Every structure is written in structure tokens, then in C-alpha cells.
Amino acid sequence: MLRYLATRLLRALLTILAVSTFAFAILNLSGDPALLIMSVDAPPEAIEAFRKSWGLDRPMWVQYLHFLDNALHGDLGRSMRDGRDAFTVVWERVPATLALTLPAFLLKIGIGVSAGIFAALHRNAFADRMTMTLSVAGYTMPSFVLGLVLALVFAVNLGWLPSGGYGTVEHAILPVITLSLAGAAVLARFTRSAMIEVLGQPYIRAATAKGLPWRRVITGHALPNAAIPTVTVIGFMIGGLIAGAVVVESVFSWPGVGRLLVVAVANRDLAVVQSILLLIASCMVVANLLVDLTYGWIDPRVRTHRAAGAG
Amino acid sequence: MTAPLLVADAIERHYEVRRDGLLGKRRSLRAVDGVSFAVPPGRTLGLVGESGCGKSTTAKLVLGLVPLTGGTVRFDGQPVQARHDAAWRRQRRDMQMVYQDPLGALDRRLPVGRQIMEPLAIHRIGTPNGRRDKAMALLEAVGLGASHLGRYPHELSGGQRQRIVLARAMILEPRLLVCDEPVSALDVSIQAQVVNLLGDIQARFGVAYLFISHDLRIVRQVSHEVAVMYLGRIVEQGEPDRLFSQPEHPYTRALVSAIPTARGAKARERILLQGDPPNPVDVPSGCAFRTRCAWAQPLCAERRPELRPLADGTRVACHMTHGDIAARRAA
Amino acid sequence: MTISMRPPAVVAAPAAAPPGRLSRFLTAWPPGVILAIAWIVAMLFVAVFADQLSPQGFTKMDLRARLADPWGFGGTTAHLLGTDELGRDVLSRLIHSIRMSLLVAFLGTLLSAFIGISVGFLAAHFRGWIEEAMMALADMQASLPFMIIALAVLAFFGNSLPLFIALMGLNNWERFARIARGLAIAASEQGYAGAVRHLGGSPWRVYGLHILPNIAGTLLVSMTLSFPEIILLESGLSFLGLGVQPPLTSLGNMVGYGREYMQSAPWIMLAPSVIIVLTTLAISILGDWLRDRLDPTLR
Numbered sequence: 016m017l018r019y020l021a022t023r024l025l026r027a028l029l030t031i032l033a034v035s036t037f038a039f040a041i042l043n044l045s046g047d048p049a050l051l052i053m054s055v056d057a058p059p060e061a062i063e064a065f066r067k068s069w070g071l072d073r074p075m076w077v078q079y080l081h082f083l084d085n086a087l088h089g090d091l092g093r094s095m096r097d098g099r100d101a102f103t104v105v106w107e108r109v110p111a112t113l114a115l116t117l118p119a120f121l122l123k124i125g126i127g128v129s130a131g132i133f134a135a136l137h138r139n140a141f142a143d144r145m146t147m148t149l150s151v152a153g154y155t156m157p158s159f160v161l162g163l164v165l166a167l168v169f170a171v172n173l174g175w176l177p178s179g180g181y182g183t184v185e186h187a188i189l190p191v192i193t194l195s196l197a198g199a200a201v202l203a204r205f206t207r208s209a210m211i212e213v214l215g216q217p218y219i220r221a222a223t224a225k226g227l228p229w230r231r232v233i234t235g236h237a238l239p240n241a242a243i244p245t246v247t248v249i250g251f252m253i254g255g256l257i258a259g260a261v262v263v264e265s266v267f268s269w270p271g272v273g274r275l276l277v278v279a280v281a282n283r284d285l286a287v288v289q290s291i292l293l294l295i296a297s298c299m300v301v302a303n304l305l306v307d308l309t310y311g312w313i314d315p316r317v318r319t320h321r322a323a324g325a326g
Numbered sequence: 327m328t329a330p331l332l333v334a335d336a337i338e339r340h341y342e343v344r345r346d347g348l349l350g351k352r353r354s355l356r357a358v359d360g361v362s363f364a365v366p367p368g369r370t371l372g373l374v375g376e377s378g379c380g381k382s383t384t385a386k387l388v389l390g391l392v393p394l395t396g397g398t399v400r401f402d403g404q405p406v407q408a409r410h411d412a413a414w415r416r417q418r419r420d421m422q423m424v425y426q427d428p429l430g431a432l433d434r435r436l437p438v439g440r441q442i443m444e445p446l447a448i449h450r451i452g453t454p455n456g457r458r459d460k461a462m463a464l465l466e467a468v469g470l471g472a473s474h475l476g477r478y479p480h481e482l483s484g485g486q487r488q489r490i491v492l493a494r495a496m497i498l499e500p501r502l503l504v505c506d507e508p509v510s511a512l513d514v515s516i517q518a519q520v521v522n523l524l525g526d527i528q529a530r531f532g533v534a535y536l537f538i539s540h541d542l543r544i545v546r547q548v549s550h551e552v553a554v555m556y557l558g559r560i561v562e563q564g565e566p567d568r569l570f571s572q573p574e575h576p577y578t579r580a581l582v583s584a585i586p587t588a589r590g591a592k593a594r595e596r597i598l599l600q601g602d603p604p605n606p607v608d609v610p611s612g613c614a615f616r617t618r619c620a621w622a623q624p625l626c627a628e629r630r631p632e633l634r635p636l637a638d639g640t641r642v643a644c645h646m647t648h649g650d651i652a653a654r655r656a657a
Numbered sequence: 658m659t660i661s662m663r664p665p666a667v668v669a670a671p672a673a674a675p676p677g678r679l680s681r682f683l684t685a686w687p688p689g690v691i692l693a694i695a696w697i698v699a700m701l702f703v704a705v706f707a708d709q710l711s712p713q714g715f716t717k718m719d720l721r722a723r724l725a726d727p728w729g730f731g732g733t734t735a736h737l738l739g740t741d742e743l744g745r746d747v748l749s750r751l752i753h754s755i756r757m758s759l760l761v762a763f764l765g766t767l768l769s770a771f772i773g774i775s776v777g778f779l780a781a782h783f784r785g786w787i788e789e790a791m792m793a794l795a796d797m798q799a800s801l802p803f804m805i806i807a808l809a810v811l812a813f814f815g816n817s818l819p820l821f822i823a824l825m826g827l828n829n830w831e832r833f834a835r836i837a838r839g840l841a842i843a844a845s846e847q848g849y850a851g852a853v854r855h856l857g858g859s860p861w862r863v864y865g866l867h868i869l870p871n872i873a874g875t876l877l878v879s880m881t882l883s884f885p886e887i888i889l890l891e892s893g894l895s896f897l898g899l900g901v902q903p904p905l906t907s908l909g910n911m912v913g914y915g916r917e918y919m920q921s922a923p924w925i926m927l928a929p930s931v932i933i934v935l936t937t938l939a940i941s942i943l944g945d946w947l948r949d950r951l952d953p954t955l956r
Contacts, residue, residue: 026796033797041813155937157889159896159909160930163916171920178919254802261804262893266916276805277897280812288812295805303800391855410854418857425852433849433867445856494856 023307027300034296038289039082086293101286105272105294112271114187116260119194123256124249127199131206132241136233138211146203153200158259162193162266179268190267194259198252205248209241216240243314250306257295330364331402331534332502337361337387338396339380339558343607355607357383359558359614360397362633367501368528370535372549372566374542374581376603380558381538385504388536389421390414401502419449422495426507428487432479438490439465439475445498464493467530469523485516489523496527504536509544521548542585546570554578557606557614560633564640574642576619613645623651690946693939700755700936707756711749712737716904719744724922741925742918750906751928757907758933761822762887766880768826773833774876778864780834781841791838795831803828804890811899821891821900828890829883836879840872874951881944885937892933908933 134146166189170178180186213219214237222232261273268274272291279287341355358380365371373381386392388399393408400406401421407414425431432441442461446452452460462472468489479487488508495503505524509517521544528535539545545552546566553563554577562575573579580597599618604610613631616622625645633643645651703710719740726732727739727747738747780788798806807824814820841864844850850863892909894900896916901907908929915925 030797030800033793034801037797038809041810044813151938151941152934155885155941156934157892157896157909157937159893159912160933163912163919163926163930167919167923167926171923258802258804261808262897265897276808277899280808280899283812283815285812288809292801292805292809296801299800299802389855415857415859418855423852423855430848431852433853433871435870444853444858448853448856448858448862491852 020308020311023304027304030300031293031296035083035086035293036079038292039079042285042289043078101290104287105275105290108270108272108275109294111181111269112260112264112273115190115194115264115269115271116256118187119191119198119260120253120256122191122195123198123202123252126195127202128206128245130199130203132210132238134203134207135210135214143207147207150200150203153196154204156197157262158193158197159262159266161196162189162263165189165193166266179266181268181270186267186269190263190269193266194256194263197259198255201255202245202248202252206241206245209244210237213237213241239313243310246306246310246313250303250310253302253306254299257298328367329403331367332365332388332536333400334361334363334384334388334397335400336397337384337394337399339383339387339392340395353607356558356609357606358387359609361555361558361560362397363553363560363563365502365534365536367534368532369550370528370537370548372545372552373536373538373555374540374545374552375555376540378603378606379555380606381540381555382506383558384555385423385506385536385538389423389504390417415449418445419498420500421502421504422498422500424488424491424495424503424505424508426510428484428491428511429479431491432487434479437476437478438482439477442490442494442497445494449498451498460497461493464497467496467527468493469519483516484512485520488512488520492520492523492527496531496533499531500533502534502536504538506538507540508537510539510541517544524548542570542581554581557604557609559614559643560641561615561643562641563633564638568638568640574636574640574647575615575644576621576646577615613643621646621651625651687946689942693942693946696935696939697943700759700932700939703752704756704759707752711746711752713746713749715745715750715753715906717745717749724918726922727924730924738928739922739924741915741922747925747928750911751932754906754908754911754929755932757901757905758888758891758909759936761825761891761901761907762884764822765825765828765887765891766884768823769828769830769883770833770876770880772826773830773835774837774869776830777834777837777839778841778868781838781845782860782864788838791834795834798827798831804893807890807894808899811894816899816902818901818905821894825887825891828887829879832879832883833876836875837872840875841868844868844871878944878948878951881940881947885940885944888933888937888940892929 130146130150134143137143166178169176169189176189177186178189219232219236222236223229227235257273260271261276263269264271264273265277272294275287276291278284279291337358338356338360339358341357343353343355344351361380361384363371373384375381383392387394387408388406390399390406390408398405401417404417406417406421432438439458439461442464443457446457446460451457458475461475465472465474470486470489470493474482474486474490479490482490492508508524509520512520524535524537525548527533535548537545537548549566551563552566552569553560554569554575555561556577562569562573562578569578570582570585573582576597577599580599583597597620600620601618604614604617610617610627612625612627612629613619613622616626619626623645629645631643631645631648631650633641634648635641636647642648721744722736722740723742723744725736725740725744728734728737730739732739736746736748738751741747741750776791780791807828810824811821841850844867850868853863853867854860888908891900891907892912895907895909896913898913901910903910911929912926912933915922915927915929918925
């Protein structure tokens with residue numbers, strides 16, 4: 016188990032390093048970093064100072080190390096819009112995004128997994144087909160379309176909920192629902208097939224033959240085994256959640272990191288973009304690490320395989 | 327006496343492996359460990375041995391598919407090297423291979439006729455029509471008909487597929503054909519047919535064979551000379567009838583003793599070998615066979631026996647056979 | 658197993674079973690799949706003949722007829738889907754948007770397939786550090802959601818259509834690379850690929866004439882998965898104003914600009930949305946069906 020953890024941790028660190036290198040590379044490829052980050056209008060002295068502090072007159076690898084060093088200290092340059100420290104600008108938006116993504120994540124798992132299990136247990140019945148059709152609609156529909164349609168129906172036509180903005184719980188309802196539905200649809204499909212595969216296994220039949228009530232078979236045997244592949248899929252979907260947040264925040268004018276990213280890209284506010292990039296990469300890496308940990312914990316084969324010292 | 331077509335001179339193929347994971351000791355896996363033989367034109371050399379003795383690796387070395395780590399191979403006087411350059415590709419026209427798994431060796435998406443013609447296309451020989459005619463001629467030579475040209479591999483039986491592979495290999499009229507367990511995957515009744523076909527092809531095209539198999543009876547049937555391999559070395563080599571009726575090397579004796587005899591014929595005394603076949607990573611010092619040999623003695627651990635001829639020309643690599651040690655069983 | 662793309666021989670039914678023919682036909686070609694194919698064909702037709710089909714130029718403004726309703730909701734037949742805030746005919750814009758979005762998705766998919774297959778084959782052929790590098794790159798790409806990567810690149814390099822299409826071409830290349838590499842390795846040495854090399858064939862021949870046709874089916878299915886992803890990606894980015902830029906128009910673009918008039922003229926936003934949803938749905942259905950036909954053991 017320890018070995019498993021160690022390798023995963025190493026990979027995580029390498030990935031973050033790789034993403035930082037990527038950020039550094041495209042920054043340097045796309046033009047003079049000083050001009051790009053400081054913008055063309057900045058006074059020459061400021062540009063010079065920037066160059067000095069980032070060591071832009073030094074050889075490339077020195078710059079790279081400098082960049083890494085700065086990044087570790089949280090110094091990623093200044094936002095072009097208001098001159099404030101880029102990382103701070105990003106960081107203050109994080110709570111808003113969390114307020115959206117965390118509930119959406121839970122909701123997505125809740126709806127998706129339940130729907131999938133439900134469909135699997137009533138396989139080929141009308142309930143199953145209905146659920147699956149709905150889920151197909153869920154994942155082929157882009158999140159912005161879904162968001163706009165929901166806004167159109169519930170905000171514009173029915174007036175029950177606000178169509179955008181930030182402040183109260185009502186403001187959060189539509190964005191959270193939009194964000195969770197697409198992921199829920201995919202999760203439902205996947206959970207359904209995982210459950211069906213598990214239910215087809217001989218040990219399920221053995222359990223019912225033993226006389227266990229069907230409910231116990233499901234909760235005691237089927238669900239735990241179906242959980243294993245499902246957990247890995249949930250891990251993959253975290254990325255989709257982040258990408259979805261970018262769009263949904265823009266649709267509902269929610270002042271989170273996603274919306275900031277869009278604005279920053281439009282304004283070519285590169286320091287902010289870089290900061291967000293590193294932030295997201297770190298989150299993804301941490302999330303994947305957690306998923307790997309959970310996976311290693313719930314799948315006994317991983318635990319014992321490693322413990323036996325094989326490999 | 328005509329010059330031999332193929333000469334292998336003390337060829338070696340060693341692999342560097344690490345035992346016990348990433349930090350284990352570096353060992354040398356001696357797949358082929360000093361093998362020498364010569365194949366005359368139009369004749370068959372049979373190569374027998376257990377799985378893992380290095381027969382297939384020898385075949386690949388001889389064809390230049392795998393690089394040598396020692397020794398040389400000469401085909402028609404020219405060196406054979408495992409460099410996939412133009413010279414190597416040119417040599418493909420003279421030496422080809424037939425495989426154990428005919429279905430795997432054929433592209434399942436293409437009709438077999440096209441696959442038979444492919445070597446001609448690769449080496450840019452002939453015109454499309456001419457190639458078709460040639461393919462039909464080869465089909466007829468392997469005992470199939472023109473109707474098979476358009477069939478797909480999965481539509482044919484195992485024996486038919488192997489004939490197709492043979493036709494494809496022969497269409498360039500190579501002078502050497504390496505057959506690596508060509509009938510092992512086929513039903514016994516089909517085996518005989520394919521073996522006979524190989525004989526016909528040799529008579530018709532004058533092609534030399536390096537015939538590799540673990541099946542002693544078939545090897546005896548097709549070969550003009552047989553070499554027995556053990557752990558990457560040849561331990562005995564000679565005429566088939568002599569080798570099988572009067573095996574000299576202890577290993578050959580054990581192999582021959584295991585051949586089932588027809589009912590009524592004199593039953594052989596079965597020699598059972600002790601121990602497991604050792605790992606090619608851990609080749610015993612001196613004679614590789616000594617750990618399982620009932621006649622092993624101290625000299626066998628010290629000095630590796632050379633493959634030397636006896637009076638009648640049979641070559642054996644054993645101290646006891648050549649009289650260097652007394653022929654008595656170990657206590 | 659050879660992939661048969663021919664429909665089952667419906668005409669050769671025995672005389673005693675005419676009623677059976679229809680049900681057999683429907684089993685082999687489910688109605689959903691037929692509808693999906695019909696829709697895709699229709700969209701392709703629109704994309705190819707956009708200039709002939711659109712009633713007016715898509716930039717033609719008519720400021721006297723701004724935000725006109727569609728026909729049937731109070732509007733005239735002059736503008737079947739109404740007009741937008743600058744008086745441009747929504748139907749014409751829609752038709753041209755379909756062409757743009759399909760074009761981007763098509764080129765993007767082809768590009769990512771090309772990159773992926775080439776890298777995959779190179780990794781399979783040379784093994785060693787090239788393979789390691791490829792796996793590392795693929796992992797790196799998979800570690801971030803592609804939309805984020807795309808946004809970062811757009812921020813740094815600005816936006817022009819060729820760059821944008823190239824960016825779309827980087828989506829999912831690693832999926833193709835993994836498939837190509839895996840299948841190429843499986844085919845090599847022991848199998849027919851090795852046999853052709855032994856015959857003297859060059860690596861080009863082996864990969865081009867033998868391995869590629871054999872894996873084409875699997876790759877095609879992956880392409881049907883990748884295509885709708887690019888449509889969604891492009892429309893998402895265009896919606897955010899970061900994708901296809903005006904005066905060019907794409908489906909996402911239209912939704913983005915139509916959003917401001919959600920209350921007064923919702924059709925500007927709804928028409929392209931419907932097209933997006935139906936098109937991705939159709940291709941997904943087709944892809945699923947192809948995958949089932951290709952290999953029922955693949956989930």
C-alpha cells in the first residue's frame with residue numbers, strides 16, 4: 016500500500032511540474048513575457064523592473080528555475096486589469112467556485128449513482144429505458160444550452176429563480192443543477208453498466224442461492240463491488256466538473272474562478288491565466304490522488320497485491 | 327562436394343537480464359551459446375530440442391532477424407546481419423521462413439491470393455498479371471486450386487493456411503527455407519500431408535530447409551541431418567537413422583527413449599531425467615547437461631565438452647562418449 | 658473478424674417469410690440509428706450546400722426588421738426563423754453556422770486522429786524512450802481538462818481560425834495514440850506484421866497496408882466519439898466568445914450572441930441549441946451502434 020501511495024505521489028508531483036513547464040513554455044513561445052504580462056502600455060521602467068525580477072535577461076533555464084521559485088512563493092505576476100497580485104485575484108474567487116462545485120459534485124454523484132443503480136435493478140423495463148434516454152439527453156446537451164434553457168424556463172418565463180448573479184441560495188440553484196446534470200447523466204450510464212456486470216457475476220447468484228434476501232445481496236455484495244470502477248470514473252469526472260464550471264459560471268454570471276478565467280483569456284491577462292492554470296492543475300492532481308487513495312483503500316486486491324511485495 | 331549454402335559459425339545470442347526486479351544482479355541469458363552447423367544446398371537440417379533450448383532463436387539468428395552477440399552467419403558466402411537495410415531486404419529473396427501459427431502470419435483482411443503475391447510486389451518483380459499467374463502456379467504447387475485465390479484466411483482450414491504461408495514463402499524461390507515448428511499447430515492427420523508437401527517442394531525447387539521441431543518422429547522423416555540442442559548448445563549431430571537408432575549423448579538417449587514405439591516392436595527402456603530443466607540464465611558450468619545426467623563426473627563440471635566427430639562422422643559433445651571419462655553411472 | 662459494412666441481404670429472404678423481413682430489417686437497423694443517419698446526412702448536405710440553401714447572405718443586415726419573429730409566431734416568410742439584433746436572417750446564419758461548426762469538428766477530428774495514429778505507430782515501432790515520452794505526454798494531456806488547456810493556449814496565442822482548428826486537433830489525440838500503439842504492438846513480431854517484414858517489406862508497407870486497415874474499424878468508432886466532443890468544445894468556446902470570432906459565425910457563437918436577447922427573442926438562441934443537441938445525439942447514437950456491431954464484447 017505504501018509503495019502504491021509513493022508512486023502515485025511521485026506521479027502527481029511530476030504532473031504539476033509538467034504543467035508548470037507547459038505554462039512557462041507557452042508564455043515564452045508566445046512573445047516577450049515582459050510585454051505580454053505587463054502589457055504594451057506599461058512604462059519602460061516598470062518593464063525593466065519586471066524583467067529584472069523575473070531574470071528575463073538570463074539564460075532560459077535560469078529563468079525557468081526562477082519561475083518555479085516564484086510560483087512556489089505564490090508570485091505569478093500582476094493582473095493587467097488592476098495591477099493587483101495575480102494569485103490573490105484568483106484566490107479570492109475560489110470560495111465562490113467551491114460554493115458551486117461542491118454541491119454540484121455531491122448532487123451529481125447522488126443523482127447519477129442512484130439513477131444508474133435504479134436502472135440496473137429494473138433492467139430493460141420501462142424505468143430503465145426512460146432513465147437511459149434521459150441520461151443520453153443529459154450528456155449530449157452542452158452545459159451552456161442546458162443552463163440557458165433552464166434559465167429561460169425558470170427565470171424568464173416562470174420567474175421563480177433569478178437568471179444570474181450572486182448572493183443568495185436562490186442564485187445558486189440553477190447553476191448547481193446545470194453543473195450536476197451533465198455529469199450525472201454520464202455517471203448514471205456508467206453505474207448502470209457496472210452494476211449489470213456485477214449482477215451477472217456468479218457470486219451474486221451464489222449469494223441469493225444461500226438464501227440472502229435480495230436487499231442484502233445488493234447492499235452487501237453488488238454495491239461494494241460496483242463501487243470500485245465507479246470511483247475511478249468519478250475521479251475522471253472531476254476534470255469535467257471544472258471545465259463545466261467555467262461555462263456555467265459564465266452563463267449565470269457567477270463570480271467564480273471560471274468566469275475570471277474567461278475574462279482573463281479575453282483580455283489576455285496572462286498572469287491571471289497562468290495562476291489559474293497552476294491552481295487547477297494542483298486541484299486535479301490532488302483530486303486524482305484522493306481518488307487513487309480511495310481506490311486503493313476500497314479495492315482489496317490493490318491492498319494485498321502491494322502488501323505481498325509483488326511487482 | 328558442393329559448398330554449403332548456410333554456415334553458422336559459433337553463433338551466440340546472449341541477453342542481459344536483471345534477476346529479482348529492478349535492483350537484482352545482472353545475469354546473462356544464454357539463449358544460443360556457441361552453435362555451429364552447415365546446411366548444404368537442397369538438403370534439410372533438422373533441429374530438435376525441448377522448449378526453451380534455443381531452436382527458434384537460432385532460426386532468427388540465421389535469418390538475420392535478431393542480432394548476433396557472437397559468431398558469424400554466412401549465406402552463400404555473404405555475411406548475414408540483422409540490419410534492416412537494403413542489403414538485408416535483398417537477402418530476403420533467398421531466405422524465408424514458415425511459422426508455427428499460420429493464422430497469425432496472415433493478414434485476415436486480405437484475400438490469400440494477394441498475400442501470396444505480396445513478396446513479388448515488395449521486391450518489384452513482374453507485372454500484376456504475371457504475379458497472378460505465378461501465385462496460381464504456387465497454389466497448384468502446394469496442392470490448392472485457383473479457386474482459393476480469393477478466399478480469406480479464416481475461411482480456410484489450418485492445413486490449407488499453412489500451405490498458403492508456404493506458397494507465399496516460396497514465391498520468390500528462395501534457396502533456404504527456415505521452418506519453425508511448421509506442423510505443431512496442425513492436426514496429426516494434416517501434419518503428414520504438410521510434411522509430404524515439404525518434401526515435394528524441396529524436390530521441385532531444390533530449396534534447403536532448416537527444420538525446427540520438438541517432434542522427433544517428424545524430424546527423422548524429413549531431415550538429411552539432425553542436430554539436437556540443449557540449453558543453447560548442440561549436443562549431438564548426425565544422420566537421422568544413426569542418431570535415432572544409436573543415440574550417443576545421454577540427452578539424446580533420453581529423448582529417443584521417450585518416443586512411443588508401435589505395439590509389438592521391442593519396447594525401449596525409458597530413461598527418465600532427474601531434476602527440472604535449468605534456466606538459460608543459470609547455465610551450469612562445463613557441460614550444460616551435467617545436472618541431469620546419470621553419468622556426470624567432476625570433469626563435466628570443469629570443462630565444457632566440444633562437439634567432436636566420432637569415427638562414423640556423428641558429432642557428439644560429451645566427455646564420456648569420447649572416452650575422456652569412464653563410462654560408469656554416478657553413484 | 659472482418660468488419661462487414663454491407664447491410665444484411667434483405668432481398669434474399671425465402672418466399673415463406675415476407676412478414677419476417679421487416680422485423681429482421683428493423684433489428685439490424687434500429688429506427689433510432691436510421692433517424693440518426695438521416696439527420697447526419699441532412700446536416701452534411703446543409704453544410705456542403707450552405708451557399709445555395711441559405712435564403713440570404715449571413716451578414717446581410719436589415720435594420721428595419723430587427724428581432725423579427727419567426728414565421729408562424731407572427732413573422733413573415735421572408736425570415737423563416739426571424740432576425741437577430743442587427744436584422745440578419747437567422748435561418749441563413751444558422752445554415753452557415755452549421756457549415757462552420759461541422760467543418761471545425763471534422764478537421765479537428767481528422768487532425769487529432771492523424772496526430773494520434775502517427776505518434777502511436779512511432780511509439781509502437783521504436784519502443785524505448787519514444788514510447789515512454791509518448792505515454793508521459795498523453796498522461797500530461799489527460800491530467801487537465803482540455804477546455805482549460807485550450808483556454809490557456811488561446812490566451813497566450815490569441816485567436817485565429819487556423820490556430821483554433823489546430824487546437825481542436827489536439828483534443829483527444831492521446832486516445833487515438835493509445836489505441837494505435839496498443840494494436841500495432843499486438844500485430845507486430847508474432848503476427849502478420851512481422852511476417853511482412855521478414856518478406857522484406859518496409860515499415861511503411863507494414864503500417865500503411867496492413868496494420869492501419871486492420872485497426873480502421875476501432876479508430877473509426879473513436880472518431881465518432883471524438884467528433885461530438887469537438888462540437889461541444891467548439892460551441893462552448895464560441896459561446897464564451899473565445900472560439901469562432903465574428904464576422905464568421907458558428908453554432909456556439911450564435912447562442913452566445915443570442916443570449917442577450919433571451920427574453921425578447923429566444924429563437925436566436927434556441928435554434929442553434931437544438932441543432933447542437935440533435936447533431937451530437939445523432940453522432941453518439943451512430944457511434945454506439947457502430948461499436949456494438951464492431952465488437953459486441955466492447956461495452
